[in-house]
Amino acid sequence: MFKIHKSKSKDESIEEVTAVVVEEPHKHPMICLFDFEEDVEKELENLRFNYVTASFGSTVKVANKRHEEKLLKLNHAYPSNLHEFDIVMLDLTVEKSEDFDASLHSLNNTTGNKAHALLSIYPEQVFDPRPLSINIVSDEINELAGKKAIVIAFCGSAISSEYQFVEITAYEARITRRESYSNHTFYKGFSGSKNRHGRKVALPEKGSKLSPLFNQHLDGIEYRSVFNHPDVWEDGKYQKDRNFIPLLLNERDEIVSYAHFQNESLVLVFPDIENKASFVASLLKTYLPEIMPDIFPFHGEFGWLESGDYLLPGESELLQEKADIEEKYVKDITENENSLLKLKSEFKFLTDLISETGDALVSSIEHYLKWLEFESVVNFDDTNPDILEEDIQVDCGDRFLVIEIKGIGGTSTDKDCSQISKIRYRRAEQRGKFDVFGLYIVNHQRYMPPKSRSNPPFTENQVKDAGHDKRGLLTTYDLYKAYFLIEDGILQKSDVRESLFKTGLITLEPTDxxxxxxxxxxxxxxxxxxxxxxxxxxxxxxxxxxxxxxxxxxxxxxxxxxxxxxxxxxxxxxxxxxxxxxxxxxxxxxxxxx
Missing domain, CATH: 2.40.30.10 (Translation factors)
Incomplete structure (x- = not known):
């Protein structure tokens, strides 16, 4: 890419144009970086390596309370064509964490009649998706062994996590299996490890081509795992695999770094290194091109032709035009993404209506009722959190509405539907009036996309009983749809406010x-x-x-x-x-x- 700088002196009548070259990256090798810090990315960019970033995901602070459970999705991201890359690099020493956000783990985009998720229950406070994500990605990493490729991993402590897999249908959510995975099993030839922490390392007596590189970084190495030397059956007996080469040892002569040749591919496992950016830059620039030259074609004969120093006529202008297009694209995408984030924050109460449970669901309905322009809306859970009564009260002066709200994985029981009747009678007695109305609002089958749910979710008897008891039944999905009908001018806010005082099954549709x-x-x-x-x-x-x-x-x-x-x-x-x-x-x- 090129940036054009124009300058004109007082004595010059002709504009001088100078081009500052911002060189395009080499097409090969293709590198995928999992969870590396920005300083490593910057080094690769400076060296014109062609790389993309990926992640095994962040740990999630689920903060489960007693008897609480959450369904989660994996939060990893990586290119779908990982098998086409020449070098895959993993930094398993980085710790990233995020708070649980139900909107990121909803099933809104589910297709078909089944959905799958992972279950997190008390006492788990932090959900770690990385070992499972690594196990999934390992299938594609193993495919690299069939071609000339390099896998590089900076390993920290070995972490194992157990996962409960949940299958969700219209009728139930059930655990289908439990599995444990380790973050170190990222390739098929891994022979095992154990956790051990230290800083004192040394080179083996028989050095390797990487020994000079390690010598530059010995004081900045910290290991948290040691690795087994695999055995292979050869010459009628088990013996140490000669394709497995220890690169660094600790004081007990345990392996803390190694190279493992598999077919035409190479796996390199390193400990954590303080100046990782410098280490990676030297590794890719100087050492690996000598070990596996076919993966680094620009280091070979006439590679300098692609260096950007020897341009063709008109190439500078075209590259600058390309750079301008890319710059505008990045700017436009960033503005669009920021607008989306602002929009999602502003209207979070709508997504909470059809995904949440507990306090978050009650708060979203409180927000909705105030948007409907009810003058007096009281979140009873906020004012009296220890009293198991209605969730919301709406006082209209001549009428009083008490609302019970639930977010559930299935559909409502008869008891769920009728609970509001007891509260309604109690409030009527307290007021000394029969102007109290009861309403049960449910976010049912909340792990499923609303259009795939049983709508309405109430049985014929539940609807009849609600009519007899003078109470209403309503779904949060109906409220969600009504919002857009109001915005489109098809419904009026007053129509919806009036509908909430009806009995039996309430549908929020235009009647005029x-x-x-x-x-x-x-x-x-x-x-x-x-x-x-x-x-x-x-x-x-x-x-x-x-x-x-x-x-x-x-x-x-x-x-x-x-x-x-x-x-x-x-x-x-x-x-x-x-x-x-x-x-x-x-x-x-x-x-x-x-």
Whole structure:
């Protein structure tokens, strides 16, 4: 890449242009860095190595309380074509941690009728996904053994974690298996290790090609594991594998670093090194090109032609143009990502509605009710956290609403649905009035995407009982959908506020609509609909409401045609309606009641 700097002196009439070369990275070797610090990345960038970053993930502070459980996803990230890389480097000495965020572990993008997750339960306070992530990635790392490739790992302590795998269906969430994995089993030939901590290391009597490099860093080495020398069956007996070469030993002559040749590939295992950036730079720049020259083609004959020092006519301008495009792209992507983060923070209460449980769910509904413009909304859990009563109270002066809220993995029991009745009667007695209404709101099957859940989740008897007891049943998914109907002008906030005082099964849908039916035919790829009107007046410019599989949207009438002629209004017979958007088949059209 090139940056152009222009300068013009007082005596010059012609503009001088000088090009400062910012060189493109070499195409090969392709390097993947797992969890390395920025100083290592910077060194590789300066040396023009072609690298991408990846991660085995961060530990998650789950902070489980007694009888609490959480379902989690892995938070690793790595290129899908890892098997195509020439060098894979792992830094297993870095500790990264993040707080549990339910939105990052939701099942919103699940497809099919099953979902899978990992279970974390009390007393676990920190969930470590890395050993499992490493085990998953090891399958692709093992494929590198079939070609000329290098795997480099900086190893810290050996960490083993047990995982409980959960399968989630519409009916239940069950543990399917338990497995333990170690963070050191990142390749097939690993022969075992044990934890031992120290700083005193020495080179073996028989040195290696890397001995001069280690000599420069002996004072900055800290090991936390020692490794076994694998045995192989050879000449009718087990003996030490000659393809396994110890590189560093501790005072007990235990191996703290080694090289392991496998077929055409090489595995290098190092301890933690204080100046890792310098060590890695020298390793890649000076030592490995001598050991495996085929992986470093730019070090070979005529590699200097690709150095950027010998450009072709016009190449500088094209490279600068490419750099400008890349710079703008990065800037635009960053702005977009920042906007997304701000948006997700602002509307977190909506995602919490359909994913959370406990205090987070109650808080999201409290936020929602205030957005609906109820004047008095009290989060009872905040004011009286030790009293097991309703979660939220809404006082409208002439009416009083008590709300019980649950977030559950399945569907509600009869007891769940009816609990609010006892609270309602108690509040009515305290007020000395019969103006108290009860409402049960549930975020059911919360580990599943809302569209895949049982909607509504209540049995016929539960709905009947709610009607008899004068209490309402509602899902958080209905509240979620109602938010967008209000924003689109299809529902009014007042409509939803009124609906919350209804009994039985509550559905938050517009009630002031007249159906003009499902179009008999669609033309122009769905933009023209043919319907029969029966004393319902339509006019150009009217807004129609469209319902498709329970979802509502709007469409504007751009023109009307009766008997092949354009008209401004009509109210009887067959009419062609051209809309400002395309309709899908079996969409029903509505107009507002006057």
């Amino acid at each position: 609509l007249l159906s003009i039916g499902v179009p008999q035919e669609l033309f122009m790829n769905g933009q023209v609909a043919i319907v029969n009107l029966n004393d319902i007046t339509l006019a150009v410019g009217d807004t129609l409401i469209v319902r498709k599989q329970g979802d509502y949207s709007r469409a504007k009438v751009e023109s009307l045609q009766v008997n092949g002629k354009g008209v401004d209004t009509c109210n009887e017979g067959e009419v062609g309606i051209k809309l400002d958007r395309k309709l899908k088949k079996n969409s029903e059209l509505f107009v507002r009641k006057i």
